[in-house]
Amino acid sequence: MSTAPIVVVHPDKQSVADGGAARLVTTLIDLQAAGRAPHVSLTGGSLGSAIIASILEVPAHRAVDWSTVSVWWGDERYLPAGDADRNDTQNDAAGLDRLGLDPAKVHRVPGPDASSSAEDSADQYSATVRGSGGGEFDVMILGVGPDGHVASLFPGHPAQLTTDAIAVAVHDSPKPPPDRVSLTFECLGRSDRVWFLVAGADKAEAVRNGVDGAGPELSSAAQVRGIRETIWLVDRDSATELPA
Ligand SMILES: O=C1O[C@H](COP(=O)(O)O)[C@@H](O)[C@H](O)[C@H]1O
Numbered sequence: 001m002s003t004a005p006i007v008v009v010h011p012d013k014q015s016v017a018d019g020g021a022a023r024l025v026t027t028l029i030d031l032q033a034a035g036r037a038p039h040v041s042l043t044g045g046s047l048g049s050a051i052i053a054s055i056l057e058v059p060a061h062r063a064v065d066w067s068t069v070s071v072w073w074g075d076e077r078y079l080p081a082g083d084a085d086r087n088d089t090q091n092d093a094a095g096l097d098r099l100g101l102d103p104a105k106v107h108r109v110p111g112p113d114a115s116s117s118a119e120d121s122a123d124q125y126s127a128t129v130r131g132s133g134g135g136e137f138d139v140m141i142l143g144v145g146p147d148g149h150v151a152s153l154f155p156g157h158p159a160q161l162t163t164d165a166i167a168v169a170v171h172d173s174p175k176p177p178p179d180r181v182s183l184t185f186e187c188l189g190r191s192d193r194v195w196f197l198v199a200g201a202d203k204a205e206a207v208r209n210g211v212d213g214a215g216p217e218l219s220s221a222a223q224v225r226g227i228r229e230t231i232w233l234v235d236r237d238s239a240t241e242l243p244a
Pocket residue numbers: 043044045046047048075076077087142143144145146149150151152175
């Protein structure tokens with residue numbers, strides 16, 4: 001089962017990050033009140049770190065028991081731990097490591113320092129996901145590139161349509177760095193809530209294609225929908241090609 005996209009237009013990029021952060025904090029409080037130890041998947045890119053910084057500004061983030069929250073990444077650049085271009089490094093720098101997470105529940109994608117290849121990294125990450133219950137994410141946060149990519153699944157790239165897998169190695173990525181590891185569409189779709197965070201005029205076409213449900217050759221984002229909800233949190237500049 002999957003849900004039709006809902007679009008929420010915010011005034012600007014900061015409001016997208018703030019809106020996503022407030023939504024995440026409230027969702028985590030509700031999930032924990034219902035007895036759930038939540039699983040959240042983070043993203044890299046321009047809004048991936050902005051939302052982390054915004055979470056720290058939401059006073060109610062102190063009402064979340066972060067020690068029970070499991071953290072994942074939808075994709076990672078295949079670079080050594082601590083590399084400044086890794087998504088998790090950028091999320092850490094934005095304040096992820098100040099939330100009070102249990103390091104054992106922060107599931108980082110192995111880099112070349114901890115795996116023999118991107119394929120090995122994808123296998124290791126898949127095993128970790130499988131070991132946690134097969135990847136049933138409460139919240140999947142995704143950025144969207146101007147080319148319509150989500151995670152590291154690029155339209156037209158051979159890795160994009162990988163099936164029967166949790167994670168896949170991506171080589172020759174159109175966006176640097178060339179080697180990456182990504183969750184597959186199948187895995188991304190095993191999420192109760194999928195939230196796309198997008199800002200900028202250069203992403204107007206990607207937002208239109210994603211919301212319209214364009215085919216995979218035009219949009220990876222359109223292939224991912226949440227089981228309970230699919231929400232596009234966009235700024236005015238990236239919403240200009242949507243119907244009024
Ligand atoms: O390379 C990546 O790009 C996307 C989108 O990034 P943005 O800077 O255009 O917002 C991101 O979601 C993904 O995690 C990252 O690896």
